[in-house]
Amino acid sequence: MRRFAHALSAAAATMVMAGFAYAGFAHVDLAHAGTLDTVKQRGSLNCGANGQLPGFGLPDAQGNWTGLDVDLCRAIAAAIFNDASKVKFVALTAKDRFTALQTGDVDVLVRNTTWTLLRDTQLGLNATGVNYYDGQGFIIRKSAKVNSALELNDATICVQQGTTTELNLADYFRANRMRLRSVTFATLDEAVRAYETDRCNAFTTDASGLYAVRLKLAKPDEHVVLPEIISKEPLGPFVRHGDDQWFDLVKWVHFAMLNAEELNVSKANVDEQLKSDNPEIKRMLGTEDNFGERLGLSKDWVYRIVKLVGNYGEVFDRNVGQGSQLKIARGLNALWTKGGVQYAPPIR
Amino acid sequence: MPRSPQGVPRVPLYRDPKLRAVAYQVVLCAALGLLAWAAVRNAADNLAHAKITSGFGFWNVTAGFDISQTLIEYSAQSSTFGRAFWVGLTNTLLVAGLGIIFATLLGTAIGIARLSKNFLVERLASGYVELIRNVPVLLQLLFWYNAVLKALPDFANGFVLPGGVLLNNRGLYMPRPLGVDGWHVVAVLAAAALLGYAFNKLAGRSAGVWRSSAARFPITLLIVIGAPVVALLAMGAPLEFDYPQAGRFNVRGGVEVLPELVALLFGLVIYTAAFIAEVVRAGLMSVSRGQAEAAEALGLRRMQILRLIVIPQAMRVIIPPLTNQYLNLTKNSSLAVAIGYPDLVQIFTGTVLNITGQAIEVVVITMAVYLSFSLITSLVMNAYNARVALVER
Numbered sequence: 001m002r003r004f005a006h007a008l009s010a011a012a013a014t015m016v017m018a019g020f021a022y023a024g025f026a027h028v029d030l031a032h033a034g035t036l037d038t039v040k041q042r043g044s045l046n047c048g049a050n051g052q053l054p055g056f057g058l059p060d061a062q063g064n065w066t067g068l069d070v071d072l073c074r075a076i077a078a079a080i081f082n083d084a085s086k087v088k089f090v091a092l093t094a095k096d097r098f099t100a101l102q103t104g105d106v107d108v109l110v111r112n113t114t115w116t117l118l119r120d121t122q123l124g125l126n127a128t129g130v131n132y133y134d135g136q137g138f139i140i141r142k143s144a145k146v147n148s149a150l151e152l153n154d155a156t157i158c159v160q161q162g163t164t165t166e167l168n169l170a171d172y173f174r175a176n177r178m179r180l181r182s183v184t185f186a187t188l189d190e191a192v193r194a195y196e197t198d199r200c201n202a203f204t205t206d207a208s209g210l211y212a213v214r215l216k217l218a219k220p221d222e223h224v225v226l227p228e229i230i231s232k233e234p235l236g237p238f239v240r241h242g243d244d245q246w247f248d249l250v251k252w253v254h255f256a257m258l259n260a261e262e263l264n265v266s267k268a269n270v271d272e273q274l275k276s277d278n279p280e281i282k283r284m285l286g287t288e289d290n291f292g293e294r295l296g297l298s299k300d301w302v303y304r305i306v307k308l309v310g311n312y313g314e315v316f317d318r319n320v321g322q323g324s325q326l327k328i329a330r331g332l333n334a335l336w337t338k339g340g341v342q343y344a345p346p347i348r
Numbered sequence: 349m350p351r352s353p354q355g356v357p358r359v360p361l362y363r364d365p366k367l368r369a370v371a372y373q374v375v376l377c378a379a380l381g382l383l384a385w386a387a388v389r390n391a392a393d394n395l396a397h398a399k400i401t402s403g404f405g406f407w408n409v410t411a412g413f414d415i416s417q418t419l420i421e422y423s424a425q426s427s428t429f430g431r432a433f434w435v436g437l438t439n440t441l442l443v444a445g446l447g448i449i450f451a452t453l454l455g456t457a458i459g460i461a462r463l464s465k466n467f468l469v470e471r472l473a474s475g476y477v478e479l480i481r482n483v484p485v486l487l488q489l490l491f492w493y494n495a496v497l498k499a500l501p502d503f504a505n506g507f508v509l510p511g512g513v514l515l516n517n518r519g520l521y522m523p524r525p526l527g528v529d530g531w532h533v534v535a536v537l538a539a540a541a542l543l544g545y546a547f548n549k550l551a552g553r554s555a556g557v558w559r560s561s562a563a564r565f566p567i568t569l570l571i572v573i574g575a576p577v578v579a580l581l582a583m584g585a586p587l588e589f590d591y592p593q594a595g596r597f598n599v600r601g602g603v604e605v606l607p608e609l610v611a612l613l614f615g616l617v618i619y620t621a622a623f624i625a626e627v628v629r630a631g632l633m634s635v636s637r638g639q640a641e642a643a644e645a646l647g648l649r650r651m652q653i654l655r656l657i658v659i660p661q662a663m664r665v666i667i668p669p670l671t672n673q674y675l676n677l678t679k680n681s682s683l684a685v686a687i688g689y690p691d692l693v694q695i696f697t698g699t700v701l702n703i704t705g706q707a708i709e710v711v712v713i714t715m716a717v718y719l720s721f722s723l724i725t726s727l728v729m730n731a732y733n734a735r736v737a738l739v740e741r
Contacts, residue, residue, distance in 0.1 A: 095702050102400065102707075123705040124400035144597075155597040156518060161685075161694070162702035170414045170424035180424075181598060182414040183608070185688045186698065194688060197497045198517055199607065201597045241399045 035107050035239070035246035036080070036296050044086040047073035048106035051091025052188045054212040055320040055328070056112045056132075065089045068319040069110040071309055072131055072237060076108065076253050078308040079292075079301040093187055095162030098123050101238060108250055109238040112206065114164045119238070128251040130236045131312075132208065132320075133332040133341060135229035136168050139195075139210045140202040142224050149228035153178035158191045158200035160184075165205055168231040192216060202226075206233045211326045249295050256302045258344035259284055260311035262335055267310040270303060284347050291347055302347075312342065391708060406704040407433075413699055415690050417606050429700050436695035437717065443612055443691065444678040444721070450617040451677060452670075455624025460654075462629045473625065480622035486683050489615035493687040496611045503598065512591040512602075520605040521592035540575035544568045608689035612681065620677045624670065631666035632658060663736045671729035675722050682718075692717060 039045050049070055050057030057067040074084040090106050101109040102124055112134070113119075115127035138149050138157070146152065149172070159166050161184045173180035183200055185191035192213050195203035203213065207229060214220045237254065239247050260266070263281050265273045273281055282288035286299035293299065309315065316333060317323040334340025361367060395402045407430040414424045419438040422431055461473035480488070497517050501507060506516030514521040548568050551558040558564055592602030635658050643653040684691040685698060692714060701710040 095698055098702070098705055099707055102398065118703075119705075121399075122401040124395070124398035152597075154595050154600065161698045166413045166699060167703070170412055173414075174425050180414050181416060183416050183606075183688045184690065184694065184699065186685045186694070190686065190688070194497070197494070198502045199497055199688075242397070 035243045036249060039080060039107055043081075044088050045073060045077045045080065045108070046106045047076075047087050047089050048092045048097055048100050048109040048111055049073065049089045050111045051089075053112060053209060054215060055208065055324060055326045056212070057089070057091075057110075059089070059091070066319065068132060068315060069112060069237075071315045071319065072110050072254060072257075073108065075257060075305045075309040075315075076250060078304045079249070079253055079256075079297050082298075082304050082308075084308040093162070094160055095186060097162075098125065098238075101125060101240060104240075107239075107246070110236075112209070112235045113238055114206075115234045115236050116164060124241045125238045126241050126247055128237045128239060128247060129254050130234040130342075131254055132235040134206040134208050134233035134235050136165055136204060136231040136233055137207040137210050137229050138202045138204045138226040139214060139223050140226060142222055144201060146202075146226065149226045149230065150176055150178075152202060154181070155201040156181040156183060156199070158183050158185065158195040158203045160188050160191045160205060161186050163205070164231070164233065169204055172230045188213075206235070208320060208326075208328060211328055215325055245296055249297065252295055252347075253305060254312075255344035256284070256305055256347070257310075257312040257315065258335065258342055259347055260302060260306045261313040262337060262344070265302075265306055265311060266314055267306060270306045274303070280346070280348075395708070401704075401706060402709065403706075404709060406700075406706055406709075409704075411700070411703075413703070415695060416688070417609065417690055429704065432700055433692070433696050433713070436690065436692035439690055439695075440678075440681055440684075440692040443609065443616070443681050443684065443689070446613055447616045447620065447677050447681065448674050450613065451620040451624055451673070454617060454621035455673075456628050458621060458625035459628025459632065462625060463632055477622045477625050480619055481626075485615065485619045485680055486686060488619055489612065489683055489687055492614040492618075493608070493611035496607045496614070500607070503594075506594075506599075512589070514592050514594070514599050514602070516599070517607060518598055519607055520610070521599045521602040522605075523589035523591045524601070524603045526588045526590050536576050536579045540572050540579075543575055544572040547571055606689070608684070608687055611687055612684050612689045612691075616677055616680055619680070620673055623673050623676070627666055627669045627673065628662075630669075631662035631664075634665045635661045660736070664733075664738055667729060667733040667736065671726060671733075674725050674729065678721050678725065679718060 047070075049065065050067070052058065053067070055067055056069045057065065059065045070089065073087050073089070077087045078084040080086075090100065092100050092106075092109070092111055094111075097109055097111050097113065098119070100106050109125075110131070112132065113127075114134075115130065119125060120127055138152070140146050140152075152173075157169060157180065159169055159182050166182075166184065169182060170180060183191075183194060185194060188205070188209070191205075192203060194200060196217055203210075205213065207225070210225050214223055214225070217223055237250050239250050259280075260270075263273075263278070263284065265281060265284070270285070274285055274287055276282065276285075276287075279288065283291060285303045286292055286301065290299045292301035295301065298304075310318075313335075316330065320326045320328045321330065330338070330340060332341050334342065336343040392402065408428050410425070411427050411429050411432045412424055413432075415422060415432065415435055417439055418435050419442060420431075420435060421427075422435045427435075458473045458476060461469050462477065464470045464473070500515065500517040503516045503518055506514055506518075508514055512523045548564055551564055551567075552561070590601045592599045592604075594600075639657055639661065640653050643657045648656065681691055682693040685694040688694075697710055697714050701707055704710070
């Protein structure tokens with residue numbers, strides 16, 4: 001009995017101490033821990049990506065990831081490690097993506113995620129920019145003989161859960177006084193499968209996603225994307241709120257890729273461009289001044305990005321543009337000099 | 349050693365076993381309390397620091413998303429997240445309630461079939477149990493969902509069944525009586541069932557002709573069926589029906605049963621029934637053979653032996669594990685998210701969590717709901733168990 005009492009008292013004392021210790025550690029500053037230092041120490045970048053969306057984030061059978069979002073993560077890794085392969089991709093569903101970033105499972109979330117006010121303010125996250133300007137649309141069977149989304153009154157629409165898509169869909173039907181029947185699925189693949197088995201008349205997601213989804217269908221030619229774009233979907237990378245150094249870094253990696261395209265610095269000619277006399281190119285590639293240092297990076301950070309991954313135009317082209325199966329036109333995503341809205345602040 | 353006035357050696361306070369026992373418990377409780385408090389504060393601090401909104405303010409914010417099946421009034425434009433929670437809750441209750449009823453019926457039938465002397469019946473039942481028990485329930489749900497969708501014709505070629513019932517891969521559509529609320533129907537049916545039960549019980553206690561259950565049965569049936577008819581007449585029959593009609597994309601009007609609900613019920617019922625069958629079989633086998641043989645010697649028929657002698661005794665063994673199966677079914681219903689059925693988990697920890705970003709609050713509420721479901725089920729089943737359990741005198 002006494003031995004038991006002793007054991008109990010020891011246990012109780014341990015609990016009390018654990019309690020105090022826990023209370024003492026309660027104020028460890030998670031949000032302000034230097035993400036860049038953590039990433040450098042770990043030796044690789046943890047990148048939250050889609051995993052199901054061709055053109056943006058999809059691993060092939062060998063586990064090689066490709067996509068516009070994926071390449072942005074590679075560019076970040078290239079800038080930090082001078083090695084674009086030092087990225088660990090984590091496939092996230094729309095529903096789980098923010099939690100994964102908030103809890104530190106990933107360092108950056110690049111998963112065709114729409115930048116909204118709520119996400120910027122309520123979730124403890126910050127969007128760093130827009131790497132793809134998108135808008136929501138519908139795909140439907142040609143046999144339904146529908147020419148406009150405004151004819152969809154009373155139609156059943158399949159949609160993926162945990163997205164702005166779900167909300168825009170309800171808004172659009174309400175604004176146009178149409179009756180909506182939506183069926184919501186946890187993942188993109190499940191929603192698409194349900195659409196394909198004719199559970200729904202139409203499927204809705206961001207327009208870029210619709211083209212990707214069409215490729216996944218057994219008979220892509222039997223489906224048509226409706227002309228209406230019912231929302232603004234600026235897709236971009238997200239980081240945790242409170243780490244300004246990391247926020248700046250992610251933001252400027254994207255800007256660097258845009259600036260490189262604007263200055264015609266590409267994967268093929270970047271070595272040549274090192275000898276350029278153009279002061280803008282010299283500043284960008286680090287042959288003059290040292291802007292990388294201000295981001296916590298090396299002098300040649302943009303050289304690394306372009307050499308190992310490419311400029312924005314190249315990345316766009318091979319993942320979603322004419323060099324890919326999706327063949328999406330640049331449209332809004334063209335540089336501002338070419339009629340689009342992709343515009344990066346200068347490196348100076 | 350100091351002595352008390354009576355001459356007994358005085359025990360110092362810190363060696364008093366009673367005092368020490370109390371002290372340890374106080375310390376332990378305090379430590380646990382502190383730990384819980386620290387955890388809550390830590391989470392709150394970290395959330396505040398990371399600028400993540402916390403609190404339950406979202407409850408009254410307009411939801412803005414659509415839900416495919418709503419048993420209570422809900423609209424995307426005017427209902428709140430709180431309302432969406434209740435929609436999810438009622439959807440979960442619907443599938444869990446129906447699932448428990450059907451799984452019990454199917455499971456009992458298969459459990460009895462496993463003890464059948466008919467070789468084919470016994471083998472089939474065993475095969476069913478072995479096959480179903482050993483395949484993960486999530487896979488079964490996906491199988492049934494695809495089976496339901498693929499087996500049914502598309503909207504344009506849907507079946508038209510007698511009585512104005514339509515069936516296609518968008519759902520099953522039945523005529524809906526006009527001016528009758530769904531909840532009234534449930535209430536009237538429940539009242540009729542209760543009335544029939546009460547008659548059966550009370551009449552059974554009286555002496556005379558009603559003691560025989562065979563004599564009571566037609567009257568009970570009459571009450572259960574007759575009472576709703578009387579209620580219907582009282583409400584001003586003849587009724588008019590809202591018949592489902594084919595629109596451009598979908599069937600309009602009538603009562604709609606979604607394929608997601610059907611697939612989820614199929615999956616959960618068939619899975620859980622396999623376990624219930626084993627529980628029932630174990631219960632029946634626990635009743636010693638002598639009981640049945642004695643009943644046979646008294647001239648009771650086979651069904652009577654089962655109903656009057658074996659099952660009442662088997663119930664004592666069956667109830668506790670059966671409760672577990674009911675709890676499992678309720679918890680497994682949260683797998684609905686995989687096949688698009690809007691249950692509590694799908695709506696609340698899915699869409700609502702994602703829009704509001706308030707993971708801790710939403711998950712805590714959801715856990716509290718499942719915990720309450722489980723505790724209530726246990727409570728009811730324990731009360732029932734206490735009634736049927738062997739009373740030792």
